[in-house]
Amino acid sequence: xxCPSCAAVAAGEAMPPPWRNPQVVTSVASGLLLVIxxxxxxxxxxxxxxxxxxxxxxxxxxxxxxxxxxxELIRExxxxxxxxxxxxxxxxxxxxxxxxxxxxxxxxxxxxxxxxYTEERTRHAIRALMDLAPKTALVVRDGKEMRVPVxxxxxxxxxxxxxxxxxxxxGEIIDxxxxxxQAPVTGESVPVEKAxxxxxxxxTLNGEGALSVRVTKTAADxxxxxxxxxxxxxxxxxxxxxxFIERFGRRYSPAVLGVGVLLAxxxxxxxxxxxxWLTRATVFIVAAAPCALVISIPITLVAAIGxxxxxxxxxxxxxxxxxxxxxxxxxLDKTGTLTLGQPRATEIVPLNGGIEADVLSVAxxxxxxxxxxxxxAVLDRATELGIEVQPADDFQSLTGAGATxxxxxxxxxxxxxxxxx
Numbered sequence: 001x002x003c004p005s006c007a008a009v010a011a012g013e014a015m016p017p018p019w020r021n022p023q024v025v026t027s028v029a030s031g032l033l034l035v036i037x038x039x040x041x042x043x044x045x046x047x048x049x050x051x052x053x054x055x056x057x058x059x060x061x062x063x064x065x066x067x068x069x070x071x072e073l074i075r076e077x078x079x080x081x082x083x084x085x086x087x088x089x090x091x092x093x094x095x096x097x098x099x100x101x102x103x104x105x106x107x108x109x110x111x112x113x114x115x116x117y118t119e120e121r122t123r124h125a126i127r128a129l130m131d132l133a134p135k136t137a138l139v140v141r142d143g144k145e146m147r148v149p150v151x152x153x154x155x156x157x158x159x160x161x162x163x164x165x166x167x168x169x170x171g172e173i174i175d176x177x178x179x180x181x182q183a184p185v186t187g188e189s190v191p192v193e194k195a196x197x198x199x200x201x202x203x204t205l206n207g208e209g210a211l212s213v214r215v216t217k218t219a220a221d222x223x224x225x226x227x228x229x230x231x232x233x234x235x236x237x238x239x240x241x242x243x244f245i246e247r248f249g250r251r252y253s254p255a256v257l258g259v260g261v262l263l264a265x266x267x268x269x270x271x272x273x274x275x276x277w278l279t280r281a282t283v284f285i286v287a288a289a290p291c292a293l294v295i296s297i298p299i300t301l302v303a304a305i306g307x308x309x310x311x312x313x314x315x316x317x318x319x320x321x322x323x324x325x326x327x328x329x330x331x332l333d334k335t336g337t338l339t340l341g342q343p344r345a346t347e348i349v350p351l352n353g354g355i356e357a358d359v360l361s362v363a364x365x366x367x368x369x370x371x372x373x374x375x376x377a378v379l380d381r382a383t384e385l386g387i388e389v390q391p392a393d394d395f396q397s398l399t400g401a402g403a404t405x406x407x408x409x410x411x412x413x414x415x416x417x418x419x420x421x
Contacts, residue, residue, distance in 0.1 A: 022065055027109040034102045041099075054098035061105040065112050081249040083255060084285075091282045100286070132184045132203035133224050137168035140212070144366040150219045157215040161206045169202045170217035177207030179372070185223055190243025190343055190373055193416070205421055207372070208397055242297045242318050260285040343373055343379035357387060364389040365407045366414045370397065 019025060037045075037053030062085075069082035083106050092101040096289015136147045137159040144158065153159065158174065161167055167180070179191035191207055194200060200213055202222040219225065239299045264281035268274040301318045308315050315321050332405045348356045364382035367375035368391040382389055392405030392412070413419065 021113070023109070023113040026060050026063055027106070027113040030102070030106045030109055030318065033057035034099075034106050036112045038099060051098050054102040055093070057102035058098070058105045061102070061109040062086060062089060063368065065108060078250070079254040079257060081253050084253040087257065090146045092286045095279065095282050097286075104286070107409050133219070133301065134168050138162075153215050153218060155215050155218065159213055161182050161200075161213060162209045163206055163208050163210060166208050167200050167202055167206065167213065169215055169219050170222040171200055171213035171215045173198050173200060173211055174214050175201045175212035176209050178211055179207035181205040181207065185227065206329060240319070240322060242301070245297050247412050256285065260288075288344065327331045343377040344376045348381075357385065360385065361387050361389070362407050362412050363414055365392045366395070366405050366412060369394070369395045369405075370403055 014411055019028075028078070032327070033053050034057045037050050037057065038054065041050045065082045066086045069086045072078045073083055075309070085104065089101040089105045092098070092104065116277070133150065135150060137150050137153055138145055138161075139148050139153065140158045140160065152170055158166055163178070173194055175196065175197050177193075177195045179193050180200060181191045182188050182201060184203050185201050194211070199216070202217075202219070202224040217223070259282045263284055264278045267277040297318075301321060305315050345360075347353045348360055350356050350359050360378070360382055363378050364387060368389050379389065390407075392407045395403065395405040397403050398413075398415060398419065400412060401419040404411065404413045
């Protein structure tokens, strides 16, 4: 889907870089220690320093998911995949296989770090969307104008929106006429003309006219708040494959741990040798740790969502990404979804024997002093055709209709069909 907040993200605070995410930092540090230890051993590094590097890789890389495993075990009485991965790494180390333990921890920490960083990017996008709305509103109460926080607005309040300001919350225009840029909320690239009786949405940008708006929805229940809520719910949803992995893990982890304990205890009690069967139980736990299975889904989703994001597409969760595999027909109805979201003048039709270049020259002269997106399209067309634009004299904006001015001493009008009707 197209992301209404993309412009806000681009214009607002930059996304924190990966190296400021603790999970990413610890995972990378674990990988570096693993690499140094491995090549150090190949180059003749002593066993003790090599083992120390691997041990540090295990501790640093496993810090977050190990703590999560402990919390799940103590507080929720659950044995999760995190606990199994932690035990597998510890047991591998106790067997003297610290390199394998470090590799196991590093691979799993990559999955956790990638998933955590993706969630952080999502939260940042939501924060940018929230920042679109103004923090205060100019309210008329008891005949006086006063600035109040938007949270204090109640249904029935009347607030004023000056040109260039954002609408504080959803409401109905009771006085004034203007064009509003609704792109932050609806994705429409061209401003929409609004007059008395029309609805306006929170965070939309007012154009050239002042508006008096009666509140119909509070800040907690307006369009922007509902968009944020829907985005959060969608992002919390997980794909069918990921849900299966989680259900599988809740049953698989205790089963593996239980079988491992039985392998270690039962043969020893029967006199088959404690050391041999303890080693076999340890190998079983390490081999049965579902590292590859666990990291496969999150890593795949992160890679796909990241690639889509770089192409300008926001996928709001794994469940929606998986649904794409079942789609056979796509219907697109909004300007800006397949286009650049910027209007262009594609054709000029002169009437009464007029000349195309003359019509465009006059139109560009009038639009040279306008900030409307359609004015920019006219000027761009004039530039493409090499027409030199001289701004009109006595320019006057006609709110919600168009503009007028003098070009080479003659009065001209430009605007919507309603202006000439």
